[in-house]
Amino acid sequence: MTAYKDSISKFGLFIWMIKCQIGIALLSLPSVIQRSADGDSWISVLIAGCIIQLLLLVYWKLYTRFPHLILSEMTVKLFGRIAGKAVNVLSAILYVTIAGYASTLYIRLIKTWLLPLTPAPVILTLILATVVYLAMQSVRAIERFLVITSMLFIVIILFSLMAFTHEVDLSRIMPVGTAGAANIWTGSEKTFLSMLGFEVILYLFARVTSRKSNLLPTISAANLFVTLFYTYFVLLCLIGFSPKALELVREPVLFLFKGISLQLLDRLDLIFLSIWIFAMTTVFVGYLYMAGSSLSGGPKSYKRTVGIGGAVIFGIGYGLNSVERIELITVWIEKVYLGYIIGLPSFMLLVSLLFKKRLAEGTT
Amino acid sequence: MRRFGQMLAAGLLLILMTGCWDIDRLVNKTIVNGVGVDAAEDGGMRGTISTIKLLNKGGGQFEAQDVVVEATGGSISELASRLNNVMPGKIEGSKTHIIIFGEQMAKKGVMAPLEYFYRNPKTNLNSSFLISEGQASAILNSTKMDTGSPIAFNILQLIEGSKQATISPHQTLFSLWQTSQEEVSDSVIPIINLQADGELAVENVGLMNGDRYSGVKLSAEQSMVLMLMMNRLEKAAVLNVGTESISRPLTFVARKQNNDMSVSIDKASRKVECKLNVRLSGEITSFPITKEGKADPEALKIEVESWLEKQAEDVVAKLRQANSDALGIGRKVKQSDFAFWKETDWKSIYRDVKISVKFDVRTTSTGALY
Numbered sequence: 001m002t003a004y005k006d007s008i009s010k011f012g013l014f015i016w017m018i019k020c021q022i023g024i025a026l027l028s029l030p031s032v033i034q035r036s037a038d039g040d041s042w043i044s045v046l047i048a049g050c051i052i053q054l055l056l057l058v059y060w061k062l063y064t065r066f067p068h069l070i071l072s073e074m075t076v077k078l079f080g081r082i083a084g085k086a087v088n089v090l091s092a093i094l095y096v097t098i099a100g101y102a103s104t105l106y107i108r109l110i111k112t113w114l115l116p117l118t119p120a121p122v123i124l125t126l127i128l129a130t131v132v133y134l135a136m137q138s139v140r141a142i143e144r145f146l147v148i149t150s151m152l153f154i155v156i157i158l159f160s161l162m163a164f165t166h167e168v169d170l171s172r173i174m175p176v177g178t179a180g181a182a183n184i185w186t187g188s189e190k191t192f193l194s195m196l197g198f199e200v201i202l203y204l205f206a207r208v209t210s211r212k213s214n215l216l217p218t219i220s221a222a223n224l225f226v227t228l229f230y231t232y233f234v235l236l237c238l239i240g241f242s243p244k245a246l247e248l249v250r251e252p253v254l255f256l257f258k259g260i261s262l263q264l265l266d267r268l269d270l271i272f273l274s275i276w277i278f279a280m281t282t283v284f285v286g287y288l289y290m291a292g293s294s295l296s297g298g299p300k301s302y303k304r305t306v307g308i309g310g311a312v313i314f315g316i317g318y319g320l321n322s323v324e325r326i327e328l329i330t331v332w333i334e335k336v337y338l339g340y341i342i343g344l345p346s347f348m349l350l351v352s353l354l355f356k357k358r359l360a361e362g363t364t
Numbered sequence: 365m366r367r368f369g370q371m372l373a374a375g376l377l378l379i380l381m382t383g384c385w386d387i388d389r390l391v392n393k394t395i396v397n398g399v400g401v402d403a404a405e406d407g408g409m410r411g412t413i414s415t416i417k418l419l420n421k422g423g424g425q426f427e428a429q430d431v432v433v434e435a436t437g438g439s440i441s442e443l444a445s446r447l448n449n450v451m452p453g454k455i456e457g458s459k460t461h462i463i464i465f466g467e468q469m470a471k472k473g474v475m476a477p478l479e480y481f482y483r484n485p486k487t488n489l490n491s492s493f494l495i496s497e498g499q500a501s502a503i504l505n506s507t508k509m510d511t512g513s514p515i516a517f518n519i520l521q522l523i524e525g526s527k528q529a530t531i532s533p534h535q536t537l538f539s540l541w542q543t544s545q546e547e548v549s550d551s552v553i554p555i556i557n558l559q560a561d562g563e564l565a566v567e568n569v570g571l572m573n574g575d576r577y578s579g580v581k582l583s584a585e586q587s588m589v590l591m592l593m594m595n596r597l598e599k600a601a602v603l604n605v606g607t608e609s610i611s612r613p614l615t616f617v618a619r620k621q622n623n624d625m626s627v628s629i630d631k632a633s634r635k636v637e638c639k640l641n642v643r644l645s646g647e648i649t650s651f652p653i654t655k656e657g658k659a660d661p662e663a664l665k666i667e668v669e670s671w672l673e674k675q676a677e678d679v680v681a682k683l684r685q686a687n688s689d690a691l692g693i694g695r696k697v698k699q700s701d702f703a704f705w706k707e708t709d710w711k712s713i714y715r716d717v718k719i720s721v722k723f724d725v726r727t728t729s730t731g732a733l734y
Contacts, residue, residue, distance in 0.1 A: 113485050117385040129377075167539060171548075174699050242546035259538030261490040267458075269485075 007209040010218050012143035017201055017222040018229075019146045020286035022153075022279055024105050025194030026230060027251040030237035032194075034246045037187030039172055040179040042235045044187030048195055049227030051188065055342060056198065056223055060216050062349045063205040071202040071345075072294040078351055087344070092294040096309050098196075098337050099287035100316025101330055103127070106280055107321050113254065113273055120321050124314055131281060132310035135288035136303045139207055142285060149278045153229075156279075159272055160236060163256050168239045193334055195226060199341045200286045203293045284313070394453040398516035399491075400500030401440070401477060402466035409469060409477065410436045411443035412501040415451070416514050430514050432504050440480040457481075460491045461516045462523075463537065464500040464556065470570075470577035475544055481537055489538040492523050495570050495577055497557035506558055519564065523554055526566040530591045530601035530618075531584065533569075544575040547710055549692035552590065555581060571688035574711075578686035582679065589675040592642055593691060593721060595623040600646075605671045615650035616668045616725070627696045629704055637718045638693045642672075647729035661727045669723045676721040684715050693717060 008016070033041040066074050072091070076084030106127065107120045115123065134142060179187075201219055208215060237252045249255045257268040265271065291309045296302035320326055400412035412434045419427040435446035448455050463481075465474055474493075481487045496503045504515060527534045532554035543551040551572040559565055569587045571580045582590060588601050601618040624641040648664055683690060694714070698705040 115386045119385065122385075126377075167542070169695075171695050171699050175702050178702050242542040244545035245542055248545075255489075258485075259489040259536065261488075266488075266490075 006138040006140045007207050008139050008143045008204065010208060010215070012140070012147070013201065013204055013208050013215065014218050014222045014225075015146045015150050016143060016204055016286070017198055017219060018226050019150060019279070019282045020197030020200045021195050021222075021226045022229060023197065023283035024102060024109060024280045026233060027109070027253045027276070029191065029194050029230065030234045030241075030252045031246050031249050032190050033187040033234065034238070034243065036179075036183045036190070038179040038183065038243060039174070039238060040177060040184050041187055041238060042173065042231050043176075044184050045191050045231045045234050046227065047184065047188040048191035049223060049230075051192060052195060052198060052227070053220065053223055055345075056201075056219050057216075058346055058349055059199075059202055059205075060219065062345050062352070063202075063215070065349070065352050066206075068206055070204075070206045070293055073206075074348060078348055088294045091340070091344075092291040092305075092309070094337055094340055095287045095291040095294070096312045097316060097333055099284050099291075099309075100313045101320060101333055102280075102283060102287075103313055103317030104320040104326065107317065109251065109273075109280075113251075114270065121314075121318060124317050127281060127284070128310050128314055131284040131288060132306055135285045135292065135306045135310075139204070139289070142289065146282055146285075149282060152275050152278055155275055156272070157232075159257070159268065159275075160233070162260050162262065162268065163236055163240055165260060166240050166256070170239055172241075172243065173235070173238050191230065193338065195230065196337070196341070197283060197286055198223065198226075200290055202345065203290050288313075388454075392453050393456040394451045395456050395459050397459055397514055398462045398464070398504055398519070399457075399460055400464045400466070400496070400504045401443075401469050402500050403468040403472060404436050408436055408438045409440075409443065410434060410501065411440070411447065412504050413447055413455070414504045414514065414516055427512070428514050432501075434501060440477055444480075457484075458486050458488050460488055462492045462494060462519050464494045464496050464503055464519075465577075466496055466500040467498065467577065467579070469500070470495045470553075471579055473574075473576045474540070475575040478537065478541075482541060487537075489536065489541075491537050492520060493535045493537055493540050493553060494519070494523070494556045494566070495553045497555055497581075502558050503556055503564060506562060506564055519556065519566075522556070522564060522566045526554060528598050529588075530596065530598045531567060531569070531587050533591070533594075533596055544572070548689075548695035548698055550574065550688040550690050552594070552688075552690050553577070571683065571686040571690060573687045578688055580682050580686035580688070582682060585675055586679050586682070589672060590679050590690065592618065592621060592644065592672075593623075593640060593676060593679065595621065597621040597644075602649075603668065603672070605668050612652055613650050614664065614667065615648070616646060616664075616727070617649050618644040618646040619728075620645045625691070625693075625696055627693060627700055629697065629701050631701075631704060634708070634713065635716065635718070636693070636697060636713065638691070638696070638720070640691065640719065640721045641724065642721065643724040643726070644672075645726040645728050647731060648727055649731055651730070653733065661730065665725050665727055668725045668727075672723040672725070673721060676723070680719045680721065683719075687711060687715060689714055691719070693719070 030041065033044050037044045062074070066077065069077065072088045075087045078084065079087060103124060107123050110123055111118070111120070134145060205215060233253055237246060237256060240256050241249070241252060246252055254269045254273060257272045260268050262268070288306050288309050292302045292306040295305045320329065323329060394415050396413045396415050398414040402410045402412070404410045412432060414430050414432045417429045417431050419429055421427050433447055433450055435443050435450065437443040437446050444455060444457070469477070481489070481491070503519070506515070523532070523534060526532045533552055535551060535553055540551055543549060552569045553572060554566050555568050555570045556564060556566050567584045567587070568582050569590065571578050571582070588603065591597065592601060597618060597620070603616045603618065605614040605616055622643045624643070626639050628637045630637075648661070651664065689710070694710045697710070
């Protein structure tokens with residue numbers, strides 16, 4: 001039934017999910033939440049993790065209704081051929097737009113920290129060529145790449161321990177809860193936006209080989225990992241920076257490493273960033289995979305769609321890069337996308353629950 | 365053929381696309397290792413940089429020679445471009461090891477001039493920060509300390525030495541920034557001075573009030589006592605207690621410490637009281653043998669304690685004078701009563717905080733003699 005006969009393991013699903021969630025946004029997240037939630041930012045992250053867990057329950061419930069289908073096939077099944085296809089086209093457009101936006105952030109980061117003079121199109125080409133090539137492979141091949149690069153998380157965590165050579169001051173997060181519930185909630189919203197990427201599981205559930213076993217623990221474990229990973233880095237920045245300084249810094253996670261010097265290594269921030277590039281790049285693979293799966297019927301058309309998707313990301317990334325006040329546009333992109341990933345699966349679950357009988361016939 | 369085409373494309377990409385635009389040749393650069401900033405008479409600033417010139421002595425031997433250049437301007441950025449015009453090669457600040465502010469300049473506030481270093485992703489935030497007695501340019505220009513290595517490295521070793529001796533903290537641009545942005549405590553900066561005989565020394569500290577140097581300096585002993593009060597004991601602190609008479613020297617070396625600070629806030633009268641308990645353990649390394657035969661650890665302990673408390677009193681008086689919360693009492697207040705902290709302008713009541721310091725000394729050894 002699935003267009004691609006490939007399959008991934010349970011562990012593959014776990015890695016896919018965390019690799020799509022941990023990306024460029026983490027670097028700037030601590031200072032973004034600090035502005036609203038202050039010393040209680042870490043609570044915001046935990047709350048965001050809980051909200052995602054709720055959403056994952058919805059996704060999972062939806063999957064148990066259609067265990068052999070990926071999202072783009074479910075839509076056709078639920079809404080009929082024409083409406084379903086229309087939704088799929090819309091989804092693909094959204095994925096590519098979000099990826100384009102992420103690529104703009106990527107360029108800005110690389111230009112600020114690593115290559116100030118290299119033209120944006122060159123950086124974009126270098127990234128997207130790799131990404132498109134990878135996204136054209138089978139899910140299993142992508143999985144293997146992701147598993148290998150996820151080893152780098154160990155390096156990153158080891159690196160982060162060095163931040164404790166600074167004067168860390170636990171009192172900066174004390175007393176707990178002073179920011180107030182409303183501010184912590186605003187912080188959670190912002191965190192939620194940077195933890196996006198878990199929606200990829202809607203396109204992967206049906207591809208997991210061990211169908212019989214329960215996948216809920218796997219995705220919950222992935223969510224737990226991502227939430228703790230984020231919380232850890234936010235806490236690290238909260239105790240490593242003074243609150244006012246944290247607000248001023250654009251990429252606090254990098255900045256923290258900039259102040260560290262070891263006997264043998266200097267400028268840990270640049271080494272950290274070079275490793276982080278992997279994390280940032282694999283996120284694009286996830287979005288291209290989703291866009292490709294949304295539109296294609298077979299392996300050939302999948303490859304073509306991914307190629308076109310790559311070109312569109314290039315266009316959006318380059319276009320947004322020359323916009324002076326990018327926030328004005330992106331705030332809308334984020335809102336629409338947020339509505340999409342919460343709204344569509346919930347709506348679909350509701351429809352499938354209401355018209356239970358008809359769908360049961362369809363899936364067998 | 366297709367495979368060949370792919371390989372060719374990959375090879376060309378690798379060769380043509382890597383680092384073309386951002387290439388920076390080392391030979392075209394002047395590596396700055398020390399920066400000095402002074403206040404100029406006209407209200408601007410005078411910057412001094414020290415760079416290294418490598419002299420080939422033949423046989424693969426190189427001698428590093430300091431080159432010190434000065435320029436004036438309104439900001440660090442302007443200084444950098446002026447100096448760029450004077451020096452051969454592009455100035456590269458990412459290897460700056462020390463940044464010295466002249467006393468007068470530091471009194472005007474350090475954050476505004478230093479902002480350049482924080483905004484620029486290329487700079488080294490691990491540079492050590494110092495305040496000089498007198499002009500910073502005089503420090504970088506001093507040639508007395510001729511160890512064969514550049515002056516910036518010599519100064520770096522002086523800082524490290526005084527940190528190991530528990531005289532001053534090692535302030536980097538990063539740590540300085542953190543503290544200046546926070547209201548809960550103030551920084552303590554090592555002071556470098558050019559002595560009459562031309563030698564350089566880092567033997568005491570200056571107190572900051574926010575991002576301004578207050579102008580209040582501590583003596584060498586007071587600096588050490590302040591470090592102990594701040595819980596910054598490094599490997600050892602050598603306290604020369606009995607220096608009044610030559611016939612009765614008494615030296616206590618603190619090896620371990622354990623501090624305990626508590627604040628009590630009286631909300632009605634808005635009075636804050638701070639109690640600091642410093643417990644030190646260490647050894648007596650010098651004390652003359654008297655007629656009684658051996659040193660009485662109990663009596664010596666009291667002597668060391670009262671000397672420390674006397675010094676601490678002077679330190680507290682200077683902290684008040686500078687309005688500098690080096691002990692971080694504000695942090696403690698914020699933790700214990702957040703509501704009070706929020707409605708209080710800490711710096712306006714800091715001078716009225718009652719600070720009482722108690723030392724508790726334990727002598728674990730008196731050396732090879734009783």
